[in-house]
Amino acid sequence: MALDGIVNVNSLFTLALFLGLTWYPNTDPATALIGSTTSCTASVTIAQNLVACHVYSFSSFLFSSLIALALKQGINVFKGKEAFGIGVSMVHVNVVALRVGILVSGLGSVFGCGFLTLALVDLVQIKLGTLACGSSYSYAAVVINLLLYRSAWNHLSFSSKPPPKLLKIALFVKKWPHRSLAGGLERHALTLHLALAKRGHELHIFTTSCSNCSFPRYPIASLNFHLTKPTAAGYLNQALVWKQFQTQNSNGRPFDVIHTESVSLLHTRARNLSNLVVTWHGIAYETIHSDLIQELLRSPDEPQAFALAERAMKVVEEIKFFPSYAHHVATSDHVGDVLKRIYMIPEGRVHVILNGVDEHIFKPDHAMGKEFKQKLGIQDSQILVLGTAGRLVKDKGHPLIFEALKQMRNENDAFQRSIVVLVAGDGPWAARYRNLGVNTLVLGPLDQVQLARFYAAIDVFVNPTLRAQGLDHTLLEAMLSGKPVMATRLASITGSVIVGTEMGYTFSPTVASLKKALHKVWIDGRSVLEEKGKVARQRGLQLFTATKMVAAYERLLLCMSNEMNSKDDCCQY
Known part of the structure; x- marks a missing residue:
């Protein structure tokens, strides 16, 4: 099948190359789409490169196909007689030689695609103007404008190299995380900005002070905290924090960019800042789904909400007020849409x-899990371990999983004996x-190191959340730990995280x-769960x-x- 696939793909690309070579690469400005800008006209060298890349690409695809066909023919020559009269053919092959042949054939196709891409770039330059002259149409054809990129x-x-400039x-x-007592928004702020x-x-971080705890310290010279006493409702005092911001903005050079986690900086302050971006960890439109779920799950004796x-x-x-923020970051594909x-x-x-x-903390570790x-007294290797983590409250779906587990244990003794829930x-x-x-x-609550051990010990992670808001960090942590995940069928989760069975x-x-x-998890067993965990990781x-x-x-x-400085190098990909 692999060899047939290579030959079929090569045939399609070879046909495309022949069609491409039927067009004569004319660099005459009159035949291009660049108007009167003759300085952007492609040179004869670019036209020559176009033809050369077509030839190189054709040669690569031909080489790849010949290798694949040779392997197929070799297998056919040594093919044995039909076995059992059902059309199954047996043949002894040198597995190493077969794998090397497939690899070489695949590399030929890769090189063919590379040369074909270069040929298309030359074609774009001939028709729309050279890249060297800065033709916006040419760049749009071969370069992504990141600000218009639709996917995540x-x-x-x-690049992991040092940034071209320091910002x-x-x-x-609203709140800086303290030890393990942090929600998704605070953990996002901590991970990103550290x-x-x-x-x-x-970094200048404007956040609230903690009255009954010591504020964490970090040995990073470029990290600066500006603390204010929270309002009675626990929010940032907008007047005080704005005064702090203006002081720091006028001290030395002004801020290059401003970031607010959700509405920590209100839209009334943000509307005049063109270099501001807001990250949304939950929006009201998403929570309508949550409200529908809560109403459907409401027991008859509970008052209607x-x-x-x-x-x-x-x-x-x-x-009405979201447009006051210059740029928006959605933490899931669904919210972006x-x-x-x-x-x-x-x-x-x-x-x-x-x-x-953090992929350095959350990773597979069988020994640590064992x-x-x-330590928890789980000795039987045949027992499946289900895990759930987070705030143990109603809107996180814990009444749902509690009732499901209770019913299954009452209905099935075998399930009760073979499942442990952490x-x-x-x-x-x-x-x-x-x-x-x-x-x-x-x-109880666990810090990140303890959570990593928790994930290493379980066989599957369950997140029964009823809140359709953003991406829960626990799902991502479990996946990086090599565990399959089970979660409520909400748009952000099925659109970005669990995209397949x-x-x-x-x-x-x-x-x-x-x-x-x-029940499906229980029937599948550990071997199936381990395979799903590998895909999840x-x-x-x-x-x-x-x-x-x-x-x-x-x-x-x-x-x-x-x-802001009328440059766009970093906006191109």
Whole structure:
């Protein structure tokens, strides 16, 4: 099949090359699309390169096809007689020679594609003007304008070299994380901005002080904190923090870029800042889905909530004030789409950068997981370990998973004996989990190092959240730890994280659907879960590492800074 695929693809590209060579590369400005700008006319050398690249590409595809056909013919020559009369052919082959042949054939196709791409670039220069003269049409044909890139920036690869210039960055965040007591927004702020400071950028973080705890200290000279007493509601005091910002903005050079986590800096202050970007970790339009789920799950004896009507008005308010922010970062593909379609923010101002977690902490470690289980008294290797983590509250879906586990254990003794549930976190539902029995262990809140051990010990991670807001860090941590994930079928999760059954499971926010998913996990067993975990880790390494997230943000901030100075090098990819 591999050899047939190579030959078929090569045939299609070879046909395209013949069609391309039928067009004579004429560099006459009259036949190009550059108007009267003769300085952008392609030279004869570019036309010669166009033909040469066609020839090189054809030679590469021909070489690749000949190798593939030779391998096929060799197999046919030594093919044995049909076995068992069912058309199955047996043949002894040199596996090493076959693999080398396929590799060489594949490399031929790769080189063919490379030369074909170079030929297309030459064609663009002949028709639209040379890249050297700065033709915007040519650049648009061969270079991505990052500000208009529709997919998540995590799909792109950015250089790990030192940045071309060091930025002075202001960050507004409601609360700076303290030890393990941090939500998703605070953890995002911590991971991103510590990394930017370590890259050499000058960070000024405007946040609230902590009255009953010591503020953390970091040995990073370029990291500066400006603390203010929070308001009675726990928010940033806008008047005080704005005064601090203006002082620092006039001290030395002004800020190159300004970043606010959600509405930490209100739109009334942000509307006149053209070099500002806001990261949204949850918007009102998303939470309408959450409100619908909560109402559907409401028991008859609970009073009816009227949140839906209030939420609809909240969406209207957000649509009105969101345009006050110059640039927007969505932490999921779904939110990026909503900001453009529903909130009507122009595409060039909406950018998708998925959340990332520390890949150096969250990684597979079988030995560490085995040790963690032994400390908890889990000895039987046949027992499957389910894990869930986070705040143990109602809107995180814990009533849902609690009821599903309770029913399954009452209905199936074998399930009860072969499943252990580990619960990491704290909240009102901790006591109820403890009442589920000896096979449910509540571990309390864990720091990052302890969480890594927790993930290493489990076989599958379950996130029953009812909140349709952003990307939960726990899912990403589990995936990077090499574990399959199970989560509620919400748009941000299915659109960015669990995009297929090969890496995990999804369920509707009902007890029946969750029980069905749990039963599927139990039937699949550890071997299937391990394979799903490998796929999940590969997706995590591709998209959800802190390194990916930081590189994407740094490029965006550099692009915004350069845009202010009428330069666009960092905005091109």
